[in-house]
Amino acid sequence: MLTINRFCLLLSQRGYATGALTFRAADIIIKKTESGSSKPDPDKLVFGASFADHMLTIKHTTANGWEKPVIEPLRDLAIHPAAKVLHYAAELFEGMKAYRGYDGKIRLFRPDLNMKRMLNTAERSVLPTFDGNELLECIKKLVQVDADWVPRSKSSTLYIRPTLIGTEPQLGVAASSESLLFVITGPVGPYYPTGFKPVSLLADTVHCRAFPGGMGAYKAGSNYGPTIYVNKMAQAQGCQQVLWLYGEKRYVTEVGTMNVFMCLKNKKGGVEIVTPPLDGLILPGVTRQSILDLGRTWKDITVSERSITMDELLEAQQNNSLLEMFGSGTAAIVCPIERIVYEGKSYDLATMNKGAPLTNRFHDEIVDIQFGRKPSKWTVDVI
Amino acid sequence: MLTINRFCLLLSQRGYATGALTFRAADIIIKKTESGSSKPDPDKLVFGASFADHMLTIKHTTANGWEKPVIEPLRDLAIHPAAKVLHYAAELFEGMKAYRGYDGKIRLFRPDLNMKRMLNTAERSVLPTFDGNELLECIKKLVQVDADWVPRSKSSTLYIRPTLIGTEPQLGVAASSESLLFVITGPVGPYYPTGFKPVSLLADTVHCRAFPGGMGAYKAGSNYGPTIYVNKMAQAQGCQQVLWLYGEKRYVTEVGTMNVFMCLKNKKGGVEIVTPPLDGLILPGVTRQSILDLGRTWKDITVSERSITMDELLEAQQNNSLLEMFGSGTAAIVCPIERIVYEGKSYDLATMNKGAPLTNRFHDEIVDIQFGRKPSKWTVDVI
Numbered sequence: 113m114l115t116i117n118r119f120c121l122l123l124s125q126r127g128y129a130t131g132a133l134t135f136r137a138a139d140i141i142i143k144k145t146e147s148g149s150s151k152p153d154p155d156k157l158v159f160g161a162s163f164a165d166h167m168l169t170i171k172h173t174t175a176n177g178w179e180k181p182v183i184e185p186l187r188d189l190a191i192h193p194a195a196k197v198l199h200y201a202a203e204l205f206e207g208m209k210a211y212r213g214y215d216g217k218i219r220l221f222r223p224d225l226n227m228k229r230m231l232n233t234a235e236r237s238v239l240p241t242f243d244g245n246e247l248l249e250c251i252k253k254l255v256q257v258d259a260d261w262v263p264r265s266k267s268s269t270l271y272i273r274p275t276l277i278g279t280e281p282q283l284g285v286a287a288s289s290e291s292l293l294f295v296i297t298g299p300v301g302p303y304y305p306t307g308f309k310p311v312s313l314l315a316d317t318v319h320c321r322a323f324p325g326g327m328g329a330y331k332a333g334s335n336y337g338p339t340i341y342v343n344k345m346a347q348a349q350g351c352q353q354v355l356w357l358y359g360e361k362r363y364v365t366e367v368g369t370m371n372v373f374m375c376l377k378n379k380k381g382g383v384e385i386v387t388p389p390l391d392g393l394i395l396p397g398v399t400r401q402s403i404l405d406l407g408r409t410w411k412d413i414t415v416s417e418r419s420i421t422m423d424e425l426l427e428a429q430q431n432n433s434l435l436e437m438f439g440s441g442t443a444a445i446v447c448p449i450e451r452i453v454y455e456g457k458s459y460d461l462a463t464m465n466k467g468a469p470l471t472n473r474f475h476d477e478i479v480d481i482q483f484g485r486k487p488s489k490w491t492v493d494v495i
Numbered sequence: 496m497l498t499i500n501r502f503c504l505l506l507s508q509r510g511y512a513t514g515a516l517t518f519r520a521a522d523i524i525i526k527k528t529e530s531g532s533s534k535p536d537p538d539k540l541v542f543g544a545s546f547a548d549h550m551l552t553i554k555h556t557t558a559n560g561w562e563k564p565v566i567e568p569l570r571d572l573a574i575h576p577a578a579k580v581l582h583y584a585a586e587l588f589e590g591m592k593a594y595r596g597y598d599g600k601i602r603l604f605r606p607d608l609n610m611k612r613m614l615n616t617a618e619r620s621v622l623p624t625f626d627g628n629e630l631l632e633c634i635k636k637l638v639q640v641d642a643d644w645v646p647r648s649k650s651s652t653l654y655i656r657p658t659l660i661g662t663e664p665q666l667g668v669a670a671s672s673e674s675l676l677f678v679i680t681g682p683v684g685p686y687y688p689t690g691f692k693p694v695s696l697l698a699d700t701v702h703c704r705a706f707p708g709g710m711g712a713y714k715a716g717s718n719y720g721p722t723i724y725v726n727k728m729a730q731a732q733g734c735q736q737v738l739w740l741y742g743e744k745r746y747v748t749e750v751g752t753m754n755v756f757m758c759l760k761n762k763k764g765g766v767e768i769v770t771p772p773l774d775g776l777i778l779p780g781v782t783r784q785s786i787l788d789l790g791r792t793w794k795d796i797t798v799s800e801r802s803i804t805m806d807e808l809l810e811a812q813q814n815n816s817l818l819e820m821f822g823s824g825t826a827a828i829v830c831p832i833e834r835i836v837y838e839g840k841s842y843d844l845a846t847m848n849k850g851a852p853l854t855n856r857f858h859d860e861i862v863d864i865q866f867g868r869k870p871s872k873w874t875v876d877v878i
Contacts, residue, residue, distance in 0.1 A: 158665075159666065159667055160577065160665050160666025160667050161664075161665050161666075163577065163664075167576060186576070187576075188573040188574060188575055188576075189573070189574050189575075189576055189581075190571040190572070190573060191571060191572050191574050192571055192572075193550060193569070193570075193571075193572055193658070193677055193679045194543065194546065194656070194679060194681075197580070197581060198572075198580060198586055198658060198660055198716070199586065199588050199656075199658060199716055199719070200716050200719035200720050200723070201584035201586065201715075201716035201717045201719060201720035201721075202720050202723075203581055203582065203584065203720070205582050236721075236724055237720060237721075237723070237724065238723045238724050238727060271666070273577070273582070273666055275576070275581060275582060277581055281544075281546075282541075282543050282544050283542070283543025283544075283654070283656055283681070284542055284543050285719050285722060285723060285726075285752050286723060286726070287723055287727070294576055296576045296577060298577075298666070316708075318708050319708040319709075320706055320707065320708035320709055323703055323706035323709065324703065325699075325701050325702040325703035326702075326703055326706065326721060327720075327721045332584075332720065332721070333581075333582055333583050333584035333716075333717070333720070334584045334716070334717035334718075334720045334721055335717075336582070336583035336584060336668050337583050337584035337585050337586070337620060337715065337716070337717045338584075338619075338620075338709060338710045338715070338717055339668060340583070340585075340620070340621045340668060340669060340670055341618075341619055341620065341621050343668075343669075344621060344670070369668050
């Protein structure tokens with residue numbers, strides 16, 4: 113699965129990783145809590161605000177490499193105020209979920225893609241790499257320990273947040289000689305408890321999420337902080353999220369914290385599903401990849417990774433060939449878009465006119481796999 | 496000094512700050528340590544690795560506003576693993592110094608500019624703002640408590656690091672409802688214990704520090720993490736730092752974590768000092784501003800804030816009109832540049848040929864003010 117050997121080799125060649133090049137799931141130390149906290153009402157879950165009883169922590173130092181993984185009760189981290197993570201955004205994360213299927217089994221969805229992206233981001237962030245298969249095994253053990261926290265629900269799930277931070281207490285902009293990998297989990301409700309709720313977007317012409325030579329293709333903390341202000345501006349204009357554009361031609365890149373898809377009627381009457389290509393500005397989303405992979409097996413549509421500008425998007429809107437538009441991500445799976453505000457004008461999209469059939473189709477197909485209704489090589493059993 | 500009233504008003508209008516709109520230095524609670532740690536050898540100081548005995552902490556919640564400032568012994572922070580600072584780079588900082596003058600007085604250098612920039616960055620980062628004069632008074636008290644840590648030296652100083660982080664434990668990309676402002680300090684040695692040590696730069700054509708619509712003009716953590724990888728690449732090519740370029744025309748923007756200055760001989764035989772303008776890509780450095788302000792009072796040079804491309808820089812190098820080039824920042828004050836690697840070629844600059852007289856002149860003038868040898872409105876007495 114992973115090119116970890118290459119990463120480790122590169123890393124050690126560069127002289128900033130010695131000691132254990134990876135931790136091992138077989139070495140894991142488990143310290144269970146004696147008093148678990150009570151589970152929240154599954155109907156009242158706020159995304160990312162409830163946490164399961166345990167966490168996984170693994171320490172790394174440049175001098176001694178990785179220590180043994182520890183599963184322990186969730187606790188505050190003791191972080192020196194000069195730690196690099198607090199000053200220079202020496203941090204990265206992943207987002208994944210554990211799904212309790214109709215058959216009672218708990219599954220992960222394409223976790224190999226999360227491990228691969230996490231390692232890519234670690235390399236770009238000059239944070240320590242490791243064997244992704246080992247982290248995956250550790251995560252499975254963590255979910256097993258907190259299996260009771262995986263909601264018994266048709267749609268709620270256990271969100272999993274692997275995180276890697278630089279903890280060395282030294283105020284210099286340089287690679288961190290001490291790091292902490294930790295994984296926390298928590299139950300999250302269905303994104304659409306009562307059916308799709310489409311969003312409206314501000315197509316912002318001033319701010320920019322990512323740029324060539326930057327970190328837009330990596331899941332690093334530094335991509336997210338700068339967006340909060342822009343999202344506030346979108347909300348002030350009655351929109352929920354930002355449609356991120358890039359450059360003078362105003363290429364459509366992403367929406368909020370999601371990848372973006374446009375369903376277009378082409379001249380021959382067929383349907384083309386378009387998403388921007390992975391050109392360095394786009395996060396390689398797991399859901400994005402899954403939509404592309406699924407779409408390519410369907411014979412009634414074509415799937416394209418190609419650049420698209422705001423002008424093209426508005427032209428499609430004008431001549432009624434923009435059938436649907438949606439965001440994609442781990443939290444929402446798909447998120448229909450019904451309105452775009454751009455240069456002071458508001459454009460009502462056709463997305464929901466017929467109930468967003470294509471958006472629904474991708475959603476249902478993915479959910480069926482995640483909850484085990486449809487067998488797939490994409491799922492990995494936890495229990 | 497500060498447009499804090501405007502900030503507070505804006506903030507409260509937007510509904511994300513209620514309670515105390517600022518903390519007050521008069522409310523400060525001081526808890527002194529009984530056993531201070533021993534001071535490091537002033538000749539062996541590593542930048543940012545030694546810390547004084549005390550820190551300042553001030554908590555903020557959206558619900559209740561700012562709490563009272565506390566000066567307390569330096570300690571690890573207890574941070575929830577879901578805190579926004581660890582995931583989304585909800586963090587910003589400042590860098591300033593306390594100087595022990597020849598007359599024994601301890602002074603700060605233009606701290607109003609740090610407070611102004613910190614508030615600007617807080618607003619852009621959707622972290623809570625405050626009255627900058629109050630923070631400045633708190634910082635003075637912190638330096639007074641640890642006055643013994645301000646080196647008795649011709650050139651060593653006490654580095655001061657104000658920091659603001661979002662601590663709300665909630666995994667959503669949104670404004671943090673809980674924040675912590677803290678200030679740590681530590682003694683730092685002279686940047687050039689044995690005279691100027693010029694650096695060589697990799698003029699990188701692939702990566703980019705800042706971009707229009709981004710946060711390059713703010714002192715946010717998200718600007719720094721992404722640079723570590725690029726600096727490693729520079730070091731692999733025998734350079735110490737990166738010369739950051741922007742765009743197809745390859746505008747010269749910054750160097751490492753410093754602003755950049757070029758001293759050019761113009762056609763009339765005069766000398767022009769050029770630095771890129773504050774167009775959104777450039778950090779508004781305190782030393783940068785001081786060099787501009789000083790240079791404008793000198794009659795034998797002109798000072799320009801204007802864009803300059805790599806082509807122009809190389810042309811000046813070619814026809815011997817590039818006299819000196821240097822970086823500027825709080826740590827080094829000025830840092831002479833002797834070599835640039837660009838597109839596989841190495842260019843030896845004339846900077847040190849005659850001992851970098853202009854770079855020296857700016858250095859000495861600023862140091863004389865900082866250490867109280869030359870009276871100036873730019874210094875603020877601490878003790």
